[in-house]
Amino acid sequence: MAKELSTILTAAAEVRDASERGENTATRVGGVLCDLLEYLAAAVLAGDIQVVSDAAGTGLVVKLRQANGVAYNQRLNLPVANASVNGLLTPDLLGKLNAAYSTSGTNQTAIETRRLEIEELTKRLKGRSDYSNAFTDPQVFLGDLDTIEEVNAAIDALVTSAASPETKYTGYCVVGLLGSRFDIHQYALHFATGDFVQCVSGCVKIAPDAMNLQQHGQYNIVFRRVSNFTPDIWKGISTLIPNADEMYYGLLDPRDKMKLNNVVDLGYVTTSATAENWAKNPSYLTEKKRPTIFQYYDARNAQVGMIISLPASATTFGQTLLLGTYIYRRTVTVNGTTSTATSWTSL
Known part of the structure; x- marks a missing residue:
């Protein structure tokens, strides 16, 4: 049987304070170490903690290790709260605690739920979730498309009355085209009247009809106004560059x-x-x-x-x-x- 902790501490202090030559023999020092390890082994968990409730009452079952390493169970009954006793837990709370430590399907279900939540968070960060919001999330990804015509259609769709832009598309959106990326910033001026401003940046240029965009070999920024869900023509950023005159040093x-x-x-x-x-x-x-x-x-x-x-x-x-x-x-x-x-x- 393991010695009491106070006895082990007293023996350890004597080893510490020994000053005579040959006083701390291997048997003496090793004995203190063995006693300490035997004591600790009795306190080290060999497994999990479970909550049990049976005819003997309700309590915690702790799996420990003996000095020889063999595991054994130590049961600690808990007082249950009732009308006359202020116990630690009510029977209902004890049942929930037991369910939390259960090795049945409960924990597996919780783990799967957390996994799905992490996957959904990843999709939200990438803008690929069904619930992604361009206003509150980093972005909304509109997809990798195959043609510039599909890109134009996707940009037009952001300002239709069916797009619900006030809940999803107002803000920052991204669309891909054969490895090229276009950034779309959409600003709402008035939801009820379908009044927006769209700004697209990337390797694009304005098509000859001024209503669509074309791929281009150089980076550009274009924008347009949308009134009553009807887009106006695209304009280039160069129209905003200030003129130079006698009174003002403009860029051009x-x-x-x-x-x-x-x-x-x-x-x-x-x-x-x-x-x-x-x-x-x-x-x-x-x-x-x-x-x-x-x-x-x-x-x-x-x-x-x-x-x-x-x-x-x-x-x-x-x-x-x-x-x-x-x-x-x-x-x-x-x-x-x-x-x-x-x-x-x-x-």
Whole structure:
């Protein structure tokens, strides 16, 4: 049987204070260590703690180890609270405590619940949860899409009345396109009237119709207004750059800013007719109402073309086409959202 702790401490103090030569023999020092280890072994848990309730009462069963390492159970009954006794626990609480330590399916269910909660938290951080919120969460991920047309559709869908933007999409959204990433910042001006501002940053540029975006080799920032859930045309960030004049040192002088704002690069087109249709788009003409240059490359005929558009009035524009060594001209008349153009005449 293990010695009392006080006896072991007294023997240990005598070993500590021994001053005579040869007084602390191996038997004496080792005996103190063995007694201490035997005492500790009786107090070291060999397993878990369980709550039991049977005819003998309700209490804790603690699994300990004997000095020889053999495990044994030590039961400690707990007083139960009732009408006349202030016990430690009520029978109901003891039952719940017992269930918490049970090795049945209860703990496994709790662990699975925590695992699912962690997975949901990970999805929320990545913006991939059904409950992700662009306003309160880091982002909402709109998906990895295959075409720029799908990207345009996803951006348009953020401002439809069915999108519930006030609970999910107002804030920061992200969409992927074949490894490229576009960041979408959406601001709500008035939910009830469907009034928003959208800002898209990434390797994009404004399409010739000004209502859609195209992929581009350089980073750009574009934005547009949405009124009554109806998007306006896209605009470039260059329209916000301040002019330089005699009183103000701006970033660009008027001539440089004109080059940024008044040149529309249509890029590669199938035929010149495609560029000619874009050059009479009312969105471009009525928005700018100032001289505009449309430049393009006719892939089929390997020709570089340039259309110079000059406003003659609020709705009438004179246009000159430079194509190779030829020069043509026509008149474009805008009527609301439609336009008509006369035939090209050679100069």
